[in-house]
Amino acid sequence: MFGTVAALVVATAFGGCATTAPASKPAGGESAKARTLPKGLDSANNGDPFASTYRPLPSRPTALFGATVFTGTGERIDGGTVLIRDGKIEAIGAGLVPPASYHVVDAAGKYITPGLIDAHSHLGVYPSPSVPAHSDGNELTDPNTAGVWAEHSVWPQDPGFNLARAGGVTSIMVLPGSGNLIGGRSVTLRNIPARTVQEMKHPGAPYGLKMACGENPKRVYGGRNRAPSTRMGNVAGYRNAWISAADYGRKWDDYRAKEGRGEKADPPKRDLQLETLAGVLKGEILVENHCYRADEMVQMIGIANEFGYKITAFHHASEAYKIADILAQNDICTATWANWWGNKLEAWDGIEANAAMIHAAGGCAIIKSDDPDVIQRLNQEAAAALAAGRAAGLSITEAQAMAWITANPAKAMGLKDTGSLTPGKRADVVIWDKNPFSIYARAERVYLDGGIAYDRHDARFQPKSDFEIGQGANR
Amino acid sequence: MSKIALHLSISLAALAAAIATPVLAETVAITNARILTAGPAGEIARGTIVLRDGKIASVGAGASAPAGARIIDAKGATVTPGFVAANTLLGAVEVRSLGDDLTVNNPDIGAAFDVQYGLDPQSTLIPVARLGGITRAIVMPLSAGGGGTDFHADDGEELYTAGGGGGSKSTALFAGQAAVIHLGEGADILVKPKVGMVVPFGDGGANVAGGARGAEIVALKAAFRDVRDYMRNKAAYDRAGVRDMGLSKADLEALIPVVEGRMPIIASVHKASDIRSVLQFAREERVKVILDGAEEGWMTAGEIAAAGVPVIINPLSDRPESFQVLGATMENAARLQAAGVTLAIESQGGAHRVRELRYNVGNAIANGMPYQAGLAAVTINPARIFGVADKIGSLEPGKDADLVIWTGDPFEPLSQPTAIFIRGESQPMTSRQLELRERYKTLGGGYPAAYSR
Numbered sequence: 068m069f070g071t072v073a074a075l076v077v078a079t080a081f082g083g084c085a086t087t088a089p090a091s092k093p094a095g096g097e098s099a100k101a102r103t104l105p106k107g108l109d110s111a112n113n114g115d116p117f118a119s120t121y122r123p124l125p126s127r128p129t130a131l132f133g134a135t136v137f138t139g140t141g142e143r144i145d146g147g148t149v150l151i152r153d154g155k156i157e158a159i160g161a162g163l164v165p166p167a168s169y170h171v172v173d174a175a176g177k178y179i180t181p182g183l184i185d186a187h188s189h190l191g192v193y194p195s196p197s198v199p200a201h202s203d204g205n206e207l208t209d210p211n212t213a214g215v216w217a218e219h220s221v222w223p224q225d226p227g228f229n230l231a232r233a234g235g236v237t238s239i240m241v242l243p244g245s246g247n248l249i250g251g252r253s254v255t256l257r258n259i260p261a262r263t264v265q266e267m268k269h270p271g272a273p274y275g276l277k278m279a280c281g282e283n284p285k286r287v288y289g290g291r292n293r294a295p296s297t298r299m300g301n302v303a304g305y306r307n308a309w310i311s312a313a314d315y316g317r318k319w320d321d322y323r324a325k326e327g328r329g330e331k332a333d334p335p336k337r338d339l340q341l342e343t344l345a346g347v348l349k350g351e352i353l354v355e356n357h358c359y360r361a362d363e364m365v366q367m368i369g370i371a372n373e374f375g376y377k378i379t380a381f382h383h384a385s386e387a388y389k390i391a392d393i394l395a396q397n398d399i400c401t402a403t404w405a406n407w408w409g410n411k412l413e414a415w416d417g418i419e420a421n422a423a424m425i426h427a428a429g430g431c432a433i434i435k436s437d438d439p440d441v442i443q444r445l446n447q448e449a450a451a452a453l454a455a456g457r458a459a460g461l462s463i464t465e466a467q468a469m470a471w472i473t474a475n476p477a478k479a480m481g482l483k484d485t486g487s488l489t490p491g492k493r494a495d496v497v498i499w500d501k502n503p504f505s506i507y508a509r510a511e512r513v514y515l516d517g518g519i520a521y522d523r524h525d526a527r528f529q530p531k532s533d534f535e536i537g538q539g540a541n542r
Numbered sequence: 543m544s545k546i547a548l549h550l551s552i553s554l555a556a557l558a559a560a561i562a563t564p565v566l567a568e569t570v571a572i573t574n575a576r577i578l579t580a581g582p583a584g585e586i587a588r589g590t591i592v593l594r595d596g597k598i599a600s601v602g603a604g605a606s607a608p609a610g611a612r613i614i615d616a617k618g619a620t621v622t623p624g625f626v627a628a629n630t631l632l633g634a635v636e637v638r639s640l641g642d643d644l645t646v647n648n649p650d651i652g653a654a655f656d657v658q659y660g661l662d663p664q665s666t667l668i669p670v671a672r673l674g675g676i677t678r679a680i681v682m683p684l685s686a687g688g689g690g691t692d693f694h695a696d697d698g699e700e701l702y703t704a705g706g707g708g709g710s711k712s713t714a715l716f717a718g719q720a721a722v723i724h725l726g727e728g729a730d731i732l733v734k735p736k737v738g739m740v741v742p743f744g745d746g747g748a749n750v751a752g753g754a755r756g757a758e759i760v761a762l763k764a765a766f767r768d769v770r771d772y773m774r775n776k777a778a779y780d781r782a783g784v785r786d787m788g789l790s791k792a793d794l795e796a797l798i799p800v801v802e803g804r805m806p807i808i809a810s811v812h813k814a815s816d817i818r819s820v821l822q823f824a825r826e827e828r829v830k831v832i833l834d835g836a837e838e839g840w841m842t843a844g845e846i847a848a849a850g851v852p853v854i855i856n857p858l859s860d861r862p863e864s865f866q867v868l869g870a871t872m873e874n875a876a877r878l879q880a881a882g883v884t885l886a887i888e889s890q891g892g893a894h895r896v897r898e899l900r901y902n903v904g905n906a907i908a909n910g911m912p913y914q915a916g917l918a919a920v921t922i923n924p925a926r927i928f929g930v931a932d933k934i935g936s937l938e939p940g941k942d943a944d945l946v947i948w949t950g951d952p953f954e955p956l957s958q959p960t961a962i963f964i965r966g967e968s969q970p971m972t973s974r975q976l977e978l979r980e981r982y983k984t985l986g987g988g989y990p991a992a993y994s995r
Contacts, residue, residue, distance in 0.1 A: 195861045226862055282639075388978075392985045408975070409667070409894035411639035418975040424983070440858055440890070447901060450955035458958055459979055506904030506954050538868060 119268035124518025128152045130165030134174035139181040139473035139487035143466035151494040154516035182237025182495030186402045186476035187435035194225030205244030214339030215251035221264040224532040227439040234443035235497040235510040245279035245357040246287045248304045260530040273481040280358035281413045309374040312344030353379040359413035361386035380479040385417030391428035400431035400479040405452035423456020434471045445472045446503040567596040567966030571607030575616035580921040581936030593943040596966035624677025624944035626924040628854045630892035632679045633661040644684040654792035655718030658735035669973035672725045674897025677944040677964045683718035684710035687746015726964035737928045743811040769797040806830035813866040814838040837867040843881035852884040852927045857906035876910030886924040904953030
């Protein structure tokens with residue numbers, strides 16, 4: 068089941084550079100298009116202005132030896148060893164003998180999991196301190212702001228990133244807020260201290276589109292005496308947006324087809340809002356849909372069917388348990404909490420067992436934070452969700468529940484290179500001092516791409532943001 | 543009076559009596575239990591606890607079950623006192639965004655506001671909290687800069703924070719008087735009213751005083767001078783024969799126990815310098831004070847301990863969420879405790895998430911607090927702080943029989959309560975949430991879920 072050391076040496080030989088961004092074609096190159104259209108008017112040839120510049124931390128071949136391992140894919144290995152080489156998981160299994168040249172970490176009595184993944188965060192866009200000067204998560208100037216990108220609001224110095232990493236979180240999807248019907252693009256970050264958001268961007272990760280059902284958009288815009296002010300107004304707003312997007316996509320397709328045939332063609336004017344929506348219709352951008360109520364989620368599935376896109380995940384989804392069968396049939400993930408409910412009426416029916424009931428119905432359950440405190444303890448939130456499932460009589464193992472905060476959020480974020488301790492994946496790994504489903508467990512060490520990103524017992528690996536130094540108390 | 547009317551009035555009287563007086567609780571003996579007493583007996587590895595007439599009759603390794611008692615064999619399970627949740631909105635909120643009964647912006651009713659009159663025993667939050675092992679709670683008025691919020695950045699709502707940025711939309715210098723409630727079934731959940739006077743300090747205090755911290759201390763001192771003058775000249779006041787006073791008569795009356803040192807001020811305060819300011823104010827005015835929030839409490843732990851001032855904290859507050867809490871750390875609880883401060887642990891927001899109180903204790907322990915100190919912080923300490931330790935807070939003979947049987951360590955999420963007693967009465971182990979769960983556990987039957995019971 069698990070790769071051997073020899074097999075992985077081969078696998079990593081050609082994978083060594085995979086962590087850097089694929090080089091994008093320079094703008095103004097030699098293609099006919101670049102000559103045809105002025106710079107910036109062709110989204111297919113715009114030089115990727117915000118490309119990832121992520122660089123993995125230095126690492127060395129490492130063997131984490133003798134721990135209880137939750138793989139993230141539902142398995143548990145007792146007395147397991149994880150081999151890390153070239154920033155990748157090289158091999159994993161019980162009784163693996165570390166090669167002589169490897170740095171060996173004695174993890175006997177400890178627990179190892181994949182780096183935790185938060186599929187719903189506002190770190191960086193609603194950073195700490197949460198003052199109006201930092202309130203950059205909701206572009207509340209129009210119900211459809213598909214043209215905004217969360218990465219343009221992310222403040223890399225948010226101290227919350229460091230706290231999340233100390234809680235074992237290695238990957239984060241940062242979303243715009245939910246005040247709009249269509250809030251903008253999400254960004255997927257490697258949780259590493261950085262000067263710029265580009266240095267954090269997960270190379271090759273797809274974008275997500277934040278959409279929101281229910282109370283928030285209708286409250287924000289209804290309060291201004293403009294549409295939407297009702298749930299039916301919300302739905303008309305989504306559908307009108309998709310009609311425009313489909314039309315925009317058709318115009319660009321026509322233009323490119325004509326251009327390809329060498330015919331004279333007038334290009335459509337580039338539109339950031341429609342470009343993002345058209346990206347969804349082409350299947351390049353994932354739909355991350357904030358939606359609490361069961362009936363509204365099924366309305367959203369209808370809209371997705373009408374326009375031919377797929378909803379990747381419903382977020383918050385307090386009533387997902389009422390439609391667990393429908394969500395499983397449609398292969399839509401549910402990103403939810405165990406403990407949040409009742410902060411507003413659409414969250415009134417939220418229950419602790421929500422994730423467990425989704426899991427039991429064969430669906431994709433995710434525990435996420437949506438909160439700078441909960442993100443520090445995703446493992447505890449998953450434990451509460453697991454306990455609630457067991458209290459409901461469902462048979463769920465800890466190893467299965469670990470997928471709720473690792474492999475399943477990776478799926479919902481379109482990440483194929485992290486989320487489980489599978490050979491060939493990025494070596495995003497957490498060593499816990501105790502079972503991570505215990506309230507007393509703490510992350511002792513966190514690896515990102517095989518490099519030590521955090522160590523509870525070594526101050527050299529406890530980064531602080533610029534904001535945290537030179538003022539206040541040394542916490 | 544007609545016979546029917548007489549009959550009706552007697553029935554109503556009987557009904558009222560039935561509502562007012564709890565049904566006499568059964569006699570129960572819980573045997574083979576690991577008992578965490580939170581009292582002088584400490585932990586009893588294997589013992590029996592007897593509940594009679596709503597009280598704890600006996601507890602100990604040698605205690606035996608009396609004849610006729612219902613026996614619950616705990617089979618080694620853990621029994622703790624019911625937890626006491628400090629700083630909650632229980633009984634005063636349903637859906638958070640629809641408002642609460644704890645925020646008053648009325649120029650004539652500030653200090654006089656008394657939460658005891660607005661409590662809803664039917665609140666759906668109460669059974670949810672109870673299933674988190676909570677049997678008593680302190681319901682506190684919301685103040686500017688206080689807690690009591692579930693801040694949700696995602697919502698596109700106006701930014702406010704629990705760590706001192708705003709807390710609630712209260713503009714009151716004195717936010718009002720707190721009460722102790724129990725979380726048992728029944729129409730009357732009030733246990734003890736008037737257990738403290740909530741006052742915001744720091745940013746919140748500055749805001750209600752017109753913009754600056756210094757103004758608030760001056761305003762408070764002026765108010766206390768008015769109260770003392772009023773106390774000495776009540777008759778003159780009623781003849782309008784005294785100078786103008788800034789507070790209404792109701793507020794002046796409400797503050798008398800405060801200036802006399804009988805009712806503590808519950809100071810919502812976060813920053814170390816503001817904590818010092820509160821301690822100095824309390825010393826100068828000779829009033830009792832409880833600190834609530836105190837994210838930077840560890841920086842002034844020695845002074846707090848020396849003043850004998852108890853503290854309520856949320857041990858999860860570890861972010862520089864505002865410029866008042868740059869020193870916030872997960873080790874606040876451990877450091878305050880080590881300095882000798884009497885500590886109570888509160889929950890996140892005090893309302894819908896109050897059931898997570900036990901996880902907060904676990905996290906405080908994981909970050910250095912001794913286990914028994916963590917237990918005390920949700921049992922005997924809040925009981926002492928709010929003056930009800932003679933009745934609750936530990937498993938000792940003579941105290942109210944509030945206890946919970948757990949499948950394991952009560953602070954672990956994987957542990958669950960299996961039985962809950964409040965004042966000796968066995969509580970139903972259900973909630974609206976669990977009813978919803980059962981309704982949707984099996985999908986796709988012939989009839990819609992709405993037909994299920």
